[in-house]
């Protein structure tokens with residue numbers, strides 16, 4: 001398994017993981033792969049098949065968004081990649097290595113920032129380094145870089161209650177990126193924010209993704225958010241979740257917000273996704 005010591009705070013990490021990463025049949029480096037994955041939950045009352053035969057190949061540096069009706073297994077899919085869940089069938093492969101348990105070479109951002117109230121923004125970010133036993137000076141330098149990148153300068157010493165919801169999510173994003181994970185998993189990270197803040201954070205995330213070169217898997221309920229941010233959008237069916245279609249957005253990676261939303265590619269992709277989700281009876 002790739003450990004944090006292999007990659008953390010090491011500028012050369014992406015190249016190293018490239019050397020290790022699995023090569024697919026087409027010859028592209030694959031950051032995340034799901035091979036015919038199914039997940040079945042057995043509880044006392046009933047069995048639930050959350051995912052059924054899901055296959056997906058995400059290239060290094062790619063941004064993939066996942067949309068689908070509530071309960072179709074989107075969070076389950078991210079947990080599989082993180083190694084927090086084992087598949088009932090099939091396999092997840094991360095950085096060329098089969099996922100056999102919790103992986104440390106990922107960053108995870110959830111809907112709620114889950115910051116520690118008694119720690120400042122900077123010290124919440126540095127928690128990642130403390131938990132991983134990373135060298136303190138390098139971690140502080142990286143935290144400062146991320147604080148600048150996310151526009152949190154001036155708020156480093158503020159406590160969570162002194163930060164807006166959007167700022168708290170920025171802190172959570174910095175914490176998830178501190179150890180320079182090759183793969184960032186985001187589960188509805190902006191779902192609790194107001195529309196304007198969400199828009200700002202979409203623009204920032206697009207820039208941060210381009211600057212860091214991190215592979216991103218984003219679960220979202222927002223079709224415009226998925227299309228604005230992603231190279232490809234995976235549309236899933238109602239439970240048991242399967243891949244209905246993968247939409248290639250076909251936009252350049254650098255995306256001015258208003259111009260992107262007005263583009264034919266954006267309208268085409270959002271229209272197609274609405275059609276697919278509508279056909280599944282899952283979306284207005």
Ligand SMILES: Nc1ncnc2c1ncn2[C@@H]1O[C@H](COP(=O)(O)OP(=O)(O)OP(=O)(O)O)[C@@H](O)[C@H]1O
Nearest residue numbers: 041043048050069070071072073074075076077239
């Ligand atoms: N630990 C668990 N035990 C039993 N069932 C579970 C467990 N985790 C998830 N499920 C079930 O698996 C299905 C998929 O859940 P999951 O949270 O992945 O869906 P989702 O697409 O992320 O939903 P939402 O969009 O509402 O967040 C649901 O029916 C859920 O009830």
